[in-house]
Amino acid sequence: MSRTLEQPAPPSPQVLAAYRYCEAVTEGQARNFAYGIRLLPTARRQAMSALYAFSRRVDDIGDGPLEPAVKRTRLEETRALLDRVRAGDVPDDATDPVAVALADAARRFPIPLGGLDELIDGVLMDVRGRTYETWEELKEYCRCVAGAIGRLSLGVFGTLPGARDAERAPHYADTLGLALQLTNILRDVREDAAEGRTYLPRADLAAFGCAGGLHQDVPPPGADFAGLVRFEVRRARALFAEGLKLLPLLDRRSAACVSAMAGIYHRLLTRIARDPHAVLRGRVSLPAREKAWVALRGLSGLDARRAARRTLPETSR
Incomplete structure (x- = not known):
């Protein structure tokens, strides 16, 4: 998994704003995670913040006060959003900053996005009370x-x-x-x-x-x-x-x-x-x-x- 890919063009202003949002989420909510990613170069730190912000969204659905049936629906909606990221169907000017940042990170790095499907599967285990x-x-x-x-x-x-x-x-x-x-x-x-x-x-x-x-x-x-x-x-x-x-x-x-x-x-x-x-x-x-x-x-x-x-x-x- 050594990196030999050419890097895309620098992020657009919309993407940079999306990354700033994800970094604010990470700094505000990650008790331990943020200490590590502060040590990374900018592009990798931004990508890790996008991964954290998406993962935080999934976790918050699972830990929130909603009824189990509603949680399952929300989690599957989040999976559908992930499918859009995977298909390259999230433009820079989309209204969801987490999706915008994650889509850009996935273009820049060989991120195995199926891992986020696994995360959703794990949170569904929690929702079902396994x-x-x-x-x-x-x-x-x-x-x-x-x-x-x-x-x-x-x-x-x-x-x-x-x-x-x-x-x-x-x-x-x-x-x-x-x-x-x-x-x-x-x-x-x-x-x-x-x-x-x-x-x-x-x-x-x-x-x-x-x-x-x-x-x-x-x-x-x-x-x-x-x-x-x-x-x-x-x-x-x-x-x-x-x-x-x-x-x-x-x-x-x-x-x-x-x-x-x-x-x-x-x-x-x-x-x-x-x-x-x-x-x-x-x-x-x-x-x-x-x-x-x-x-x-x-x-x-x-x-x-x-x-x-x-x-x-x-x-x-």
């Missing part, structure tokens, strides 16, 4: 709502020419998305339960005596809630270890972006592992100063360069 018996079933959901985002992002980043294992980049991007989503699920376990959603596999809940639910500040009597959380943390860490093999396949700025986002979530995971019951008391988060520090560390490229020495062919070093 639960998950096993990790394999939950992994299907995580691939739709997060792994797909990793693969979409890779379409913007591209891979370094000559990088060993470049054909594995989509797998690594997908796996990193799974790691981020499982971290989200652990962080939001009580909030989701209060809304009637249970994401953790029922088999895992039963194994640790938590099948009775996680709606309270304290777990059910006799439950090993800390054991459950640490079990899922180990799973997430294994996914991070595999997914971060993506870093040496990317250029410095793209690797910095990925490293920043992954670093924030990995630190969040560490905080959860240190005090598993904290997720029952409220949302666990990192202070803005720490997130900014992680982003700055990603920009240094030290981790990516160390990994690159192990991944690039000898002639590329």
Whole structure:
């Protein structure tokens, strides 16, 4: 997926305005995502903002107060809009800035737009109230709502020419998305339960005596809630270890972006592992100063360069 495409002409004033709208959405609503994409060059930052704004629209439909039947209709309308983007049927002067920006981004980068169909499919799982018996079933959901985002992002980043294992980049991007989503699920376990959603596999809940639910500040009597959380943390860490093999396949700025986002979530995971019951008391988060520090560390490229020495062919070093 190394980029050899000629870049189109500079964006028109209408497209630039659409990108500014998407960047404002990203800055205003992306708690962790924005820290990474600030590190990208302008064109890639704009494209990632368009992807975020479209994804945010899909998520907002799923999380909103509408009745399930209305949500399903809205989601299919959004899919129809995506079909128009895919067909090149969104002019620069269209009235929907997210569609305009996404259409321009898709012209500039080899973005696999089918990943946004997967996102819609994943949100439809939420609307239908699906639960998950096993990790394999939950992994299907995580691939739709997060792994797909990793693969979409890779379409913007591209891979370094000559990088060993470049054909594995989509797998690594997908796996990193799974790691981020499982971290989200652990962080939001009580909030989701209060809304009637249970994401953790029922088999895992039963194994640790938590099948009775996680709606309270304290777990059910006799439950090993800390054991459950640490079990899922180990799973997430294994996914991070595999997914971060993506870093040496990317250029410095793209690797910095990925490293920043992954670093924030990995630190969040560490905080959860240190005090598993904290997720029952409220949302666990990192202070803005720490997130900014992680982003700055990603920009240094030290981790990516160390990994690159192990991944690039000898002639590329």
